[in-house]
Amino acid sequence: MNAEVKTETRGFETEAKQLLHLMIHSLYSNKEIFLRELISNASDAVDKLRFEALSSPELLESSTELNVRIDFDTEANTLTIADNGIGMSRDEVISNLGTIAKSGTAHFLESLTGDQKKDSQLIGQFGVGFYSAFIVADEVEVITRRAGSANDEATRWVSKGEADYQIESGEKENSGTTITLHLKGDEKEYAESFRLRNVVKKYADHISIPVYMEKQDLSMPAENDGDAEEGTAEEAAPKEKEYEAVNDAKALWTRPRKEVSDDEYKEFYKLVSHDFQEPLQWSHNKVEGKLEYTSLLYIPTQAPYDLWNREAAKGLKLYVQRVFIMDDAQQFLPLYLRFIKGVVDSNDISLNISREILQEDPVVDSMRSALTKRALDMLNNLRKKDKEKYDGFWNEFGSTLKEGPAEDFPNKEKISRLLQYTTTESASDKQEYNFDDYIERMEDGQEKIYYLVAESLKAGRSSPHLEIFKKKGIEVILMHDRIDEWLMGQLTDYDGKKFQDVSRGELDLGGLEDEKEKEQHEETEKKFEDLTTRIKTYLGEQVKEVRVTHRLTDSPACLAVDDNDMGAQMRKIMEASGQEVPEVKPIFEVNPDHPLLIKLDQEADEERFGDMISILFGQASLAEGGQLEDPADFSAKLNKLLLKLTD
Numbered sequence: 001m002n003a004e005v006k007t008e009t010r011g012f013e014t015e016a017k018q019l020l021h022l023m024i025h026s027l028y029s030n031k032e033i034f035l036r037e038l039i040s041n042a043s044d045a046v047d048k049l050r051f052e053a054l055s056s057p058e059l060l061e062s063s064t065e066l067n068v069r070i071d072f073d074t075e076a077n078t079l080t081i082a083d084n085g086i087g088m089s090r091d092e093v094i095s096n097l098g099t100i101a102k103s104g105t106a107h108f109l110e111s112l113t114g115d116q117k118k119d120s121q122l123i124g125q126f127g128v129g130f131y132s133a134f135i136v137a138d139e140v141e142v143i144t145r146r147a148g149s150a151n152d153e154a155t156r157w158v159s160k161g162e163a164d165y166q167i168e169s170g171e172k173e174n175s176g177t178t179i180t181l182h183l184k185g186d187e188k189e190y191a192e193s194f195r196l197r198n199v200v201k202k203y204a205d206h207i208s209i210p211v212y213m214e215k216q217d218l219s220m221p222a223e224n225d226g227d228a229e230e231g232t233a234e235e236a237a238p239k240e241k242e243y244e245a246v247n248d249a250k251a252l253w254t255r256p257r258k259e260v261s262d263d264e265y266k267e268f269y270k271l272v273s274h275d276f277q278e279p280l281q282w283s284h285n286k287v288e289g290k291l292e293y294t295s296l297l298y299i300p301t302q303a304p305y306d307l308w309n310r311e312a313a314k315g316l317k318l319y320v321q322r323v324f325i326m327d328d329a330q331q332f333l334p335l336y337l338r339f340i341k342g343v344v345d346s347n348d349i350s351l352n353i354s355r356e357i358l359q360e361d362p363v364v365d366s367m368r369s370a371l372t373k374r375a376l377d378m379l380n381n382l383r384k385k386d387k388e389k390y391d392g393f394w395n396e397f398g399s400t401l402k403e404g405p406a407e408d409f410p411n412k413e414k415i416s417r418l419l420q421y422t423t424t425e426s427a428s429d430k431q432e433y434n435f436d437d438y439i440e441r442m443e444d445g446q447e448k449i450y451y452l453v454a455e456s457l458k459a460g461r462s463s464p465h466l467e468i469f470k471k472k473g474i475e476v477i478l479m480h481d482r483i484d485e486w487l488m489g490q491l492t493d494y495d496g497k498k499f500q501d502v503s504r505g506e507l508d509l510g511g512l513e514d515e516k517e518k519e520q521h522e523e524t525e526k527k528f529e530d531l532t533t534r535i536k537t538y539l540g541e542q543v544k545e546v547r548v549t550h551r552l553t554d555s556p557a558c559l560a561v562d563d564n565d566m567g568a569q570m571r572k573i574m575e576a577s578g579q580e581v582p583e584v585k586p587i588f589e590v591n592p593d594h595p596l597l598i599k600l601d602q603e604a605d606e607e608r609f610g611d612m613i614s615i616l617f618g619q620a621s622l623a624e625g626g627q628l629e630d631p632a633d634f635s636a637k638l639n640k641l642l643l644k645l646t647d
């Protein structure tokens, strides 16, 4: 032992401690995944070395072959995973293994429910990686040396997975990382040949570097009766261990589709995504011709907790001619498809590509549009073939997809086809119909796709704007997602049919109304001109216009938005993001067939008239999910009327 070696004890970050504790206790039913995580880290480390060696070949030192080696010692109850990859410097060890340096850790911990089953799923999405070793080990020892550094610049890291870890310098002959797990008393199976081999095989099968284990001795164990009768009297020299690869080290995406089983695709997904759940769907394609590349795209089953975090990792794993180049290459898919995980392996990109150059490479641009189409087609096929699965997808990622039409104009129609909504025809609250479903059910003479944007589904369903549509039996799409009004600002038509917000502009039902009805409207408008003018005089600047409604059958009044004015949802988004919101005055529409309006028309007392109008106007704002400008005044006027009633 080098006397100068100083051992330093450092504490984990608080969040890391919490996470460790939680992980150890919630992943107990799926313990073996720690091997997947460690093998995957080892394979990543080798990939990184291979990549750096492209420009600095000396980093390869004397390694003839890059690989992973797994050993166990049944007696000592230890398991060792060694790679000759990139390794880590002391600083890297501290920042990689001493911190759970992921942007959303705190947020993640907040989202835990205390329900073990749910939490273990969340942990799966979080991707605990290296720390999963503590599921089966009560002590983990790491010795690592960065490729290119001297033999005595290695670092040793030891922890019991509790409050702290020890770190000291050490020596290591070859670069790379060796991790030794001191297994817990009841985890002996991972230091036992048969079981270990099976698990290793399962997780090593899809990675592209060889994983070695000691050759299995399949001969019958010799009877151990103390002294060997056969053989020589000399002490047998300790046998050199013989190793064999337990995997065929062929990257899964390079194999023909027909030869890869569903289970293999699923396992590979877990490897690349660090998601513990199975993928919902995948698409594996080899493209030949002008551009040559292979892609394997996956749709996760559940949205990651950080889907809305701008800093969260997104993008595909990029390989060039089977050589790993980078994780999270964002240039291959648009932002609205950021939930897609997978691998892309190109033959046309330069091996020296950097993230900056990726942004300008025309090859990448062409691949991006092809991969985007591929992803959208995969979703469209899923919707056709397995609606239930698609509905699940929609619940998780629908809002993300809604960013699409604005971001990706050329694919607007394709994305629109994937949008799902609840409508007035829905039997439940499920968002299950797309615009094609709607068009199929359109009435004779109907030219437009009608929709309503409301604060919530409940508010939408009871909106006065639906009255005429209910009466005529016309379906209306009920939108209530924050992003919907903004989204509809991007969509003017679909499949040749114009979209119409039912709370906007003058309601024109087109072919859904006959000539007689139209004539009647005009007559009513004329007949009540005096009344609407009188109301407008009273409401003044609060409204843009007062007019007779054609939308209402039961309610006395409602608010409409002028064609080009900003709607309520959009205003809320802008307010929330601290932007200045232009003032928008509503149009006040009254229903002259309503008994209240009939009475009002005959009301001679100006004060009473005014109070009533105030109340009607307030009610109409409330029905839109809006706020009263002067709630106290509203209550006072309402109470005055109520008092009259009880007189």
Ligand code: ADP
Residues within 6 Å of the ligand: 037, 041, 042, 045, 083, 085, 086, 087, 088, 096, 097, 127, 128, 129, 130, 131, 176, 177, 274
């Ligand atoms: P993740 O792999 O998701 O980043 P981990 O907790 O598994 O998270 O690992 C944290 C970091 O530690 C890795 O990103 C990597 O930089 C480093 N690391 C882990 N294992 C190895 C290894 N075998 N060789 C080199 N670096 C490693």
